[in-house]
Amino acid sequence: MTGRSEPPSKPRQSVETYIRSIGRHYVNAVIVMTLLIAATYLTMLVALDRHSLQQKISFLTSNQFIRFQQLANQTRAMMRASADPNLPEHIISPMRDDIHRAIGDIRAMSGELHALDQSIGGNLLERFNPGDEIAVQLRHDLNARLEDFLERAVRIADISTEDRRQRYSFWGPIDFAVAADSMLMRQFADLIRHAHGRSGVSIDNAKLIGTGLLALIAATVILASVFLFSPLLKKLRNEHRLTMAFEKRLTLLAHTDALTGLDNRSSFNAALGNLFGELGRTGAGFSMLLVDLDRFKSINDGLGHPAGDAVLRHVARALQKTLRASDVIARLGGDEFAVLLPGIGEASALQSVAERAIEAVAADIAFEGRNLQVSASIGGAIVPDHASDEAGLMRIVDLALYTAKAGRNSTVIFDEAALARRLEQNQLSLALVLAADRNEFVVHYQPKVDLTTGTHLGFEALVRWQHPQLGLLPPGRFLPLMEGTQLIRGMTRAVVATVGRDLKAWRAAGLAPGPVSINLPEVLLVGEEGYALFAAAVRENGLEWQDFAVEITEDVFLNRSADQILATVARFRQHGLSISLDDFGTGFASLVHLRDFPFDELKIDRSFVDGIGKDARSEQIIRAMIQLAQNLGKRCVAEGIETEGQRRFLMEAGCDVGQGYHFARPQPAALAGARLPQRAAADRRPASKASVALRRIARR
Incomplete structure (x- = not known):
């Protein structure tokens, strides 16, 4: 039994040994497969990490390229704007800030890209790839050329407007465009293309290594993939979705205005180029409109940027509808x-479209419980009737818009007459620079009278320009050209000095002119300059402060320096100088402003007076204004009275004082003085007939 029992022991041992061997191999295989799986898992993580870094580099490089394009456009726009001597500084200043902000963004992105390059250099997968000398050299060359470009942009933004106009007025934008759009554009494109290629290489390497490792564990890969690779594959899908989202976002940023959802300047330029290309191929013409909002700055500065943004979105919707x-x-x-x-190739059709757009823009805008109102000026031109290239079209449409803005809330389709008016206005603007120094500003006086008795109460001083060639020009010809410039300071100084001399002469002749009202611009109400002008006139001519009155428009309520203006007005009133609120009802004044602002006189604008006998709504508004003035204890003055019917209506409605052609046209000092009563009989300080009449009116 013992002998027969031994032979089977060998096979048993063999089987056991085989089983143990299989077990050992299985364990070894499991260990190896586990290691291979772990290696595959870690390799994929490393590859994905490198891919993610490369995607961030691609995204940041593309964003830097977009910001670079925006900076180039902003800098060219600033150079073109500087070529216009009439363009006010408050338009140039935001453009300068935008340029500096873009430069800061580009440099910040360069720093982030440098940090990402260092991070990707420490990735383990980089050891399997040759050193990316091409990317290093591309980045080095781009940074050097980009920094040179940024320094040129800084110089252009920081030099004075006059230097910029002299250096860059014509060839500057072209030279800058060549510098901005040639080598830098190619280097950006090469770097973006190379970054994308490197991203693809990292994925290919990951696939190659993963395939080799998975080939060794073919029987286990299905199960392993369920528990290990599924999260990684999901991460790959997420990375792909992120890449597609990045590309979509870049496209959106490159072609869409973020605030309004409309096309941006870049997209507009592309569309304009396509239309000109179609014109060359088929001869199909088209038209262009340039829309600019009237008094948008008053809303944006007075009510804040949220209100301005609401207006811009409203305009976008109105144009789309x-x-x-x-x-x-x-x-x-x-x-x-x-x-x-x-x-659209006919002027009449384009005019009709523009007028509908103006009407749509003028609709009320609901904002934080109030209704905002805005109007637009539109200039238009037709291709190829008015222009045959992009630069010519933009210049022509801009001329038409400039003409439209002179009247506000209007549209002008370009014609030769518009060009002639623009050239004439340019010549007038140049002559205005020297008008004050040459004593070309003259003052005409329009009397203010008691509507009940006809008694002379005072004057309003109205400026005229005695042009050397064109003769006497009314204010409508030159005052719009002075908006936003420092020229209005010199003109106002000349007016105040002239009125002071005329008052002195009238009093020396024994006449009683009464107080003379002078329109004082906002720029002279901020600080000491406006007060100093009147103080000098009083001192140099031996006058009293009560000999003057100051007229201020409603726009001062929306000025950023309203507190300083209020302090100047309070200082005037301490000396007994009367304050008149001019053009009431045409601006953005609210009852809160009327309650808090120290004024003595409320002037009804001539646009309402003209509606008397024609428009019942105007008459109702006038009655409401007069009642408001009476309730506030203020005098009420109506300007632009031209008929006896208007005078009678205003008198019966309770208006105190009037002025207009019905009583007298504005006249030079010599003719205006001939109408004045003698002071000996009618004017003994401190209680002149005019002063008594004004006090009587104030007590009504």
């Missing part, structure tokens, strides 16, 4: 919009 789906609507920047209208 008014125009066709095939029309290209873009926001070029600020409050400027542009529209391309394919297939």
